[in-house]
Amino acid sequence: MKKIIYLFIIGAGFLGVQSCTDLNEEFLDEASATGLTDKQAADGIIAPVYARLPDIFLHTGYFALQEISTDEAILPYRGGTDWGDNGIYLDLHRHTFQSTSANVRNTWNNILQGMSRAIAAINELPTINDANAKVYLAEARGMRAYYNMLTLDLYGVAFVKENLGATSKIIRRDEAVEYIKSELMAIENDLSTTVGPGRLTKGAVWGLLARLHLNAAVYRDPYAATFTFKPEDMDKVIEYSDKIITSGQYQLSPDYFKIFDSDNNTNKELIFAVDQRAELNGHNRLMYFSLSGDQFPLPAFPAANGTDGPGITSDFYDTWVSAYGSDDPATMDPRFTKTNQAITDTCVAAESYNFNRGILRGQQYGLIRRNGAFVRCSDGRYKIGPLFNDSRNRPTTPVIFTKNVDFSVAGSDYSTGYRVLKYEFSKKSASGRNFGDADYSIIRLADIYLMRAEAKLRKSNDAAGALADVNLVRASRTATKPAPALTQMSLDLLYRERGFEFYWEMLRRTDMIRFGKYEGTWTEKTNSDPQKRIFPIPQTAIDGASNLPGYLVQNPSY
Missing domain, CATH: 1.25.40.390 (Serine Threonine Protein Phosphatase 5, Tetratricopeptide repeat)
Structure with missing residues (x-):
């Protein structure tokens, strides 16, 4: 041979x-x-x-x-x-x-x-x-x-x-949609069910087929003034979603942020993912991309800091505010943030140091670097305190993430915009930036429920059925207080819910187009073409x- x-x-x-x-x-x-x-x-x-x-x-x-x-x-x-x-x-x-x-x-x-x-x-x-x-x-x-x-x-x-x-x-x-559909259907019976989220399985193909049918109206006529969601496509979304849900192979994670931990390769919510385990040479880049240049996630690496990259827009943050009114979304929804370190001056052992996760606002605390090394307490542990823009030669300017961010001089400063740290940094890293072993989700079970909910709404305006699917996902995050149940459901509410569930997971553009939001106006964007x-x-x-x-x-x- x-x-x-x-x-x-x-x-x-x-x-x-x-x-x-x-x-x-x-x-x-x-x-x-x-x-x-x-x-x-x-x-x-x-x-x-x-x-x-x-x-x-x-x-x-x-x-x-x-x-x-x-x-x-x-x-x-x-x-x-x-x-x-x-x-x-x-x-x-x-x-x-x-x-x-x-x-x-x-x-x-x-x-x-x-x-x-x-x-x-x-x-x-x-x-x-x-x-x-x-x-x-x-x-x-x-x-x-x-x-x-x-x-x-x-x-x-x-x-x-x-x-x-x-x-x-x-x-x-349409020719492309039909070709991709036929290819996925042709392999379904030959795939394994047990090889983990880093490879294609039957469940992964069912998820891809559900996603393909959900977006088929867009793919068939991408510039349409109004998309035509065929009932038969929505039936297929429901059919393939049901196959995944009833297979019993996948489970919604009680702890939302466990879905994005370094050891998430075995998390049962993941159906298909980018295998990032350290031995497979993943990377931490998506983790440090949004952080401040004075945030250092790993005590072993005093040169591995954030890049002051993207923040969330004030428009997106306001969707959280509108959902929870006078209540802080951080206290109402476990998907908004996870506190891992005290917001105070303290000392911690290296193995106990973990960054806060989710959407980061306001004054930031963390490892303090002086002359290329982290400050230690008298007992040898690491000093944690309020951060300043030392790496930007602004040692008296605190690292305070603010809501408003845009392309003006003031809006482009280093601390503008709330930041996102959704995936956990890998402590196996050899430099603080390479060898990230948190798998990036491509399809996970929550998306299956929310796709099924959307198909129910688009096919027959089954608001009760869609509401049940959405509330099931919200109620599943029992490691902390779950988000309160919603009392009504519509396409606009479902779109908002997808934003809360999947922010920073590379689904937003596709969602915005499908929901007719992509020609809208936000921050610096006015183009409606x-x-x-x-x-x-x-x-x-x-x-x-x-x-x-x-x-x-x-x-x-x-």
Whole structure:
């Protein structure tokens, strides 16, 4: 049997045409892999299919496209010196992004490379004589469909390609929806149910099918003034959601923030996730992205601080305020914040130090750094106290996160905007920034309940059924006082609830479009062009396909 190892390089031709930015594969034959068993060969073929996910979900990639383009997150030009990046984050938020945007290009390239790896695995796994090969083949085919879901959602296109030497067929709208659906349905019976959230399982495919049917109205007619949600699509959302819920494999987590802990690979709420365990070389970047430059989450690393990146918008914060009125959302909803350290001067042992999580407001407390080292108490423990902007050469200016943040000079200062720390920092890190082992959720059980609730509302205005699903999720967070039950349900209330449940989880843009909110006005964004629902195809891809006129057509308005 011929055994093959893959080296994945940027080169010519995922699309099947010459391009300096498209993707290609290089194969090394069995001479380079003496002694490789069939199982090792199969494992070596499937692993790269998933390996691109951490790069896709990078804080400056998919996260930026899905969050900073919305009313949930904003990344100003901090202090006039940080996060300028030629205005790409300002453009994302204002919907003035163009086909040359680095975020748009890099996310496209990473997704297409993942797709290319999936196709390579589909071509080679049938030649492997190993018991796992059939399951791996189904996973590779499913991952090709998932990568196509991403390109359809972000760029309005999908690709039909069966082998790396062929030219891709580019499809859009209904044809793309039907193709992705057929691919996922074709592999359902061949998948495992027990391989964990980092690989495709039956449950993961059911979740992807539910999500595909829920968004099908958008994908079929992305610029429509009003989306037509077909009853048969909503029936399928309910059907696949029911399969997951009744399988008994998944459970809502009593502790909301446990879903995002470093050891969440075994959390039963996760259905499909980006496997970030330290031994698999994950990263902590999404964790420190939003924090202050004077917040240091790990006592072992006095150089690993926050970047004063994005904050939540005042608009998004106000949705919490409107929900709970005179009551502080921090006391009413366990999803808003989790307090892990006292808000006072104190001393703590290194192993006991944990950052507060969720939405961070006001004066921040933490490890105090002086002359490159953390201050210790007389007993050797670490001193915890109020933080100041020492790293910004403002030692008398406290780190106080304020509500209002925008692109003005005052609104772009280092402490503007409430911040988000949802995922836990890994204490296995070798630098404080790499080796994050908290899995990033792609699909989790709460989303299944809320998708089912939405389908009930859209199909037959079943407000009672939708309310029951939403309240079940709210009531499940029993590790602390759960959020109070809602007494009514509508699409607007469900949209608000999705914001509370899934903030910072890279679902917001897709939700905003589906609920008809993406052309709204918030903070610095006034653009109401519906064609901005879809990102431009990167100019590098257009240029690379220029030898085939009409083959890769740019999306409208770019």
